[in-house]
Amino acid sequence: EFPQSELLNQLPKQFFANLVAKVNAKIATGADVINLGQGNPDQPTPEYIVKSTQKWVADPQTHKYSLFRGLPAFKQAAADFYHEQYGASFDPEKEVAILGGSKIGLVELPWALMNPGDLFLLPDPGYPDYLSGAALGQVEFKTVPLKAENGFLPDLASIPEADAKQAKFFYLNYPNNPTGAVATKEFYTELVAWARKYHVGIISDFAYGALGYDDEKPTSFMEVPGAKEVGIEFYTYSKTFNMAGWRIAFAVGNADIIEALNLIQDHLFVSLFPALQYAAIDALKAPERDGEIQKLVDRYQSRRDAFLGAAKQIGWQGFVPKGTFYAWMKTPTGMTSEAFADLLLEKVAVAVAPGRGFGKYGEGYVRIGLLISPERLVEAVQRVGKLNLF
Ligand code: PLP
Numbered sequence: 586e587f588p589q590s591e592l593l594n595q596l597p598k599q600f601f602a603n604l605v606a607k608v609n610a611k612i613a614t615g616a617d618v619i620n621l622g623q624g625n626p627d628q629p630t631p632e633y634i635v636k637s638t639q640k641w642v643a644d645p646q647t648h649k650y651s652l653f654r655g656l657p658a659f660k661q662a663a664a665d666f667y668h669e670q671y672g673a674s675f676d677p678e679k680e681v682a683i684l685g686g687s688k689i690g691l692v693e694l695p696w697a698l699m700n701p702g703d704l705f706l707l708p709d710p711g712y713p714d715y716l717s718g719a720a721l722g723q724v725e726f727k728t729v730p731l732k733a734e735n736g737f738l739p740d741l742a743s744i745p746e747a748d749a750k751q752a753k754f755f756y757l758n759y760p761n762n763p764t765g766a767v768a769t770k771e772f773y774t775e776l777v778a779w780a781r782k783y784h785v786g787i788i789s790d791f792a793y794g795a796l797g798y799d800d801e802k803p804t805s806f807m808e809v810p811g812a813k814e815v816g817i818e819f820y821t822y823s824k825t826f827n828m829a830g831w832r833i834a835f836a837v838g839n840a841d842i843i844e845a846l847n848l849i850q851d852h853l854f855v856s857l858f859p860a861l862q863y864a865a866i867d868a869l870k871a872p873e874r875d876g877e878i879q880k881l882v883d884r885y886q887s888r889r890d891a892f893l894g895a896a897k898q899i900g901w902q903g904f905v906p907k908g909t910f911y912a913w914m915k916t917p918t919g920m921t922s923e924a925f926a927d928l929l930l931e932k933v934a935v936a937v938a939p940g941r942g943f944g945k946y947g948e949g950y951v952r953i954g955l956l957i958s959p960e961r962l963v964e965a966v967q968r969v970g971k972l973n974l975f
Pocket of ligand 1: 624685686687688689712758762790792821822823829833834
């Protein structure tokens with residue numbers, strides 16, 4: 586017998602593993618399940634990136650170990666991209682880290698930068714994997730509520746002074762998973778002042794940074810003066826370029842935080858496949874980039890509009906997402922999000938993610954992934970409508 590480590594036992598239970606098991610069990614009965622529960626982009630990676638990858642894979646120079654911390658040309662391209670898009674300047678060697686997906690950086694950060702017992706702040710509702718970082722780093726966390734009346738932005742003034750003083754870092758994620766809210770420049774300006782006042786590092790998870798609706802480009806934390814003195818931002822290829830399976834991302838910002846991430850990665854990984862890094866440079870620099878992103882945003886927006894239009898007809902209310910590819914919909918009065926999700930799966934074969942899985946303040950909502958055709962989304966709503974719950 587090989588017992589698991591105490592650390593492994595302390596890792597949070599994966600709430601959504603349960604959901605996946607329920608959905609699979611339903612599919613196994615032969616039901617035509619419409620799965621709105623997942624967050625996996627359904628569109629293919631743009632062809633220009635696939636072609637560039639094929640070219641680089643064929644080059645034997647890309648078959649060796651690359652520098653541990655990634656190709657200098659990739660770090661330069663990431664810095665150039667941020668400068669062009671958000672007017673922020675970064676030293677490619679000191680202020681950019683290359684990552685095998687942003688999840689790894691988000692999870693290893695407490696381990697690299699905090700001591701056992703230290704405190705960090707997490708949004709509620711929020712991306713569940715942030716909790717894994719707390720367990721691995723043996724650190725404490727407190728949650729900051731995101732409420733509908735504040736547009737799902739945290740109310741900085743209501744964070745208890747003692748927590749603000751004690752906290753080392755604060756994780757934020759806009760465009761927001763699960764609510765679809767976006768942050769404003771005013772909010773980020775306030776956040777920089779708050780972070781300075783309490784000496785809290787800001788960790789901005791910009792996973793959905795390219796996905797903003799109604800012709801509004803989401804604000805990056807790095808657009809605000811002083812941001813890189815107080816924090817970093819994670820930028821992943823997963824959603825912007827439909828490359829979730831490729832595992833590639835980078836972080837930009839504060840040199841101390843970047844150095845700590847790089848140091849821990851020196852012990853865990855050898856840098857990414859060089860062909861992938863070269864393709865990642867092409868993804869940022871090719872003339873096709875903006876057109877491909879626009880096509881994707883338009884596609885998600887038409888899905889959002891079709892879904893919300895149909896939901897309105899059955900009286901199903903929710904928050905109108907300004908970004909991401911999720912809709913954050915209310916549960917019927919008197920029903921928990923998990924009971925609602927179970928009911929939908931059982932009665933009409935529609936899978937949704939219960940808001941409770943994203944935190945206490947996620948209760949009262951379910952998350953809908955807009956990752957299927959508008960027709961299928963409308964069909965899902967019509968099935969929900971048959972239950973006359975609203
Ligand atoms: N952050 C948020 C808010 C996400 O929703 C996701 C993926 O769903 C990630 C990070 C992870 O992204 P990556 O594929 O870069 O690990």
